[in-house]
Amino acid sequence: MDSNTLVPELDVESTGELKYSRTIADLPGPKGQPLIGNLLQMGGRQLHLTLAKWIREFGPIFRVTALGNPLVIVSDRTAVNHLLRERPDGFRRVRNLKTVMGELKIGGVFTAESEDWRKQRKLVMGGLNVEVVRNFYPTMVFMTERMLQRWKTAVADGKPVNLRRDLKALALDIIVGIAMGHDIDAVNDDNNQLQRNIDNLFQRLGSRATALIDYWRYFKLPVDRAADKSATEVEQAVEEFIRNTRERMKQQAHLQQKPANMLEAMIVASEDPESDFTDQELISNAILSVIGGEDTTSNSIAWMINLLAENPAAAAALTAEVDAVLGDAPLAHDWEMMKQFPYIEAAHNETQRLRSVAPFIGLASNADCVVSETFIPKDTGIFVATTGEGLDEAQFPQNELFQPERWIFEQKPQRDDDPTRKIFPFGGGARLCPGRFLALTEIKVVVSMIMRNFELELDTKAPPVEQIMNFFVGPSAVPVRLKLRA
Template sequence: MAGDGRKEWLGLGEARSELKVYGDLGGPAGLPIVGNIFQVRLETLHRTLEDWADRHGPLYRVRFGTIRMVVVSDPETIRRIHRERPGRFRRTRGLELVAAEMGLKGVFVAEGDDWLRQRKMVVMALNTAHLKSFFEKLVVIAGRLRRRWERAADRGEPVDLGRDLMRFTVDVTAWLALGVDFNTLETRGPVIQQNLDKVFPALHRRINAPFPYWRYFRLAEDRELDRALGEVRKQVDEIIGEARARLRADPERRAAPANFLEAIIAAQEVKGADFSDADIFANVCTLLLAGEDTTANTIAWTIDYFLQHPEHFARARSEADAVLAPATSIDRFEQTGRLPFLDAFFHEAMRLKPVAPIASLQPTEDTEILGCAIPKSTIIMALNRRIATRDENFGDAARFDPERWLVDDAERICPHDTGAFLPFGAGPRFCPGRNLAMLQIRTVLAMLCRNFDVERAEPGRAFEERLAFTMMPTNPRVRMKRRNATER
């Protein structure tokens, strides 16, 4: 591999001999053998990579043991890498292997034709027509969340936003995609989230581990993961079995499946569209996982900004009052499109606190990035958050300013490059759950504004960032108080 300062790089031929090679790139000095591994903590990896970009520029190198990586924070390059998938770039092979070991090789980690087949099913299941017809059920689930928060308010108990919002998001995805009403928001005792919770941190740990020790021995956390995955398998297999029985009892459903699960089972039975049982299990889990932390953490980060900016909370509340009153929550789909300030507010929260601040990818062939020859399979860490927090892309970028999303383009004087705003990724693999996520965010936040005053459970303590595959707030505990009824 070209790490030795050699300028000719066979993959791109003589004509490209002016290109830099990996060894020419700047980057943080590391130690022999281990490289930079002891300079990072997994929980704050994104921040360290962002800080290093300040010092080493838009393309630099990092090494964790034998794993060489380049870190890129140039918007055009990041867009290109996202766009040129699945042909020229892919998600990392490490992620694919680790996810496959857990039985989770679904649409998020699949590549090539496998990916395309799975992607089509997922996109169809999450399209606007399905979201519209699902909306009534979303309203029911939001009502359960409101009652849960009212009970906490009446008892004076703090609310763990992470836990409650993950119950909400999993209930939504399960009902929409699997046709199952988990109702974990009103369930006491064990719920599926407590097992799903173990998966993202384990993925994050394993894909960044310098050595796959778990293939040789299990630590306590690996045994805990095995147990959690076993529980998830039991529950998901049962749900799949019930869906198969429904289709057997009513074969006509195959032509008009009611949800993702019925659609993928029906497709399995059609000659040529081969989904294995493992594909079905992996994709059910993928949808539950992909929709859980991401949406819940985005809502939690947005609430953190409400706590920091009461003036914005007041404005979002007036807007929600005007659109929803006398109802206490959104109850018609069209209302979700009439909350421009709320939209601006959560877009600004996603700009500064995207739950996926880094994307890890690999070129499937030798390539060039910013004048440097990058051999096939080199890990590329794309700093998606950093490009959205640079003054050249968003004016006064460090400032939380929802107004920037409301200014008419013709009247703009500050940079506002929405191409550098990638909370849902970009290109052919961008998040297919984006519209569902935004629907949930609007519904929950409007309900919060209409019904509650909110304050931190530990006054003065803002939420902090913790990366565990997604970027989540640490200890996001608040106190809800019922809003004075006469104000509504």
């Protein structure tokens, strides 16, 4: 690990070849309690808000403690960028997260490290690359149009549209379609068991990841038994996808040479004795793709719809762009239209700045290193803020306001002024989210469809929307009514 890239040449103190000006003990941080430190302050599903508050109070690098163990929180964009780029060799995911996810049968490339990660990453990236997404695009449009018809019927009949539920269902349809090659039509199945099980898993995952005591390892409450049941049922559903796909591949021999989706590619690899890709890795990555692809994108769209409804001027600007691109078409049937939505991209960036679905990444150092002039011993926990400097008033004036225009320029800004280098919504480095391109494409297709066909009417009588961390951060509700445009 080239740790010195994180620190200027300082002669104050040194450990081997590392030079630094302070240790973790010298960092500022919130006052804790005897013995337990800040443990009680960091529990629950509002942890991300607590950490964001402390960033504003203590700056771009500070420390907290839990039961005597230090944890460093970093939001400085330069340090964040280097930390993310030095994975997986310099930094790994925290072991507790890997254990908690494994207990719920979630693993794969997300929790893999070192050579296991490199082996699995190649297959997962290949299954979600630009060519695959482009080939899948007509199916994505078909699935989006199917939801449009559902909504038009509901609005015409005077029935409410549950945006939060339907956006999750569409995201599930899309990820199962592109990754597994199956159309489950969760959008039109209000009681889809796979969607219910995934929601249940995320609730338990969020609770366990931020729990102060790992009680479920000693005794299980009804919610824990229900989560275990959901984990088993998700695994069984994915195993059925695998069985069906293997049978189809036997009947269509050409798929062995040219797989049409990620699952087919992973099956080919698992059956090749030279690939060292096991059946368990196949199952784990298939589960991960279904679970991860459902929650992140749907939450991103849900947050954007909430913010657009709260900001009519931004909604009007986005609608004008969509109308100009789509003309009389109800949605973007042409792949080339994906290049013509700069305001949607800007609205997405601004949404991630204000309402990131993954605001922090938990890391641990694989060796002694230096971060922002601070000596970090091996195995130290580090929370990296993917929002970076997004809530810094100096970097984003009036940072509490939703202003997509911050991201639109006549000329590309200089490196230090480029806002895209100040936040990290998809992570960074080699472990950049493999579903990034799919997510951005899905967001453009769905949001442009919504704004082309509907007006957003905010329910002013609804309770305030809360940020709920169920592993990823989503809105407690989407209190927005859809009204058909004339």
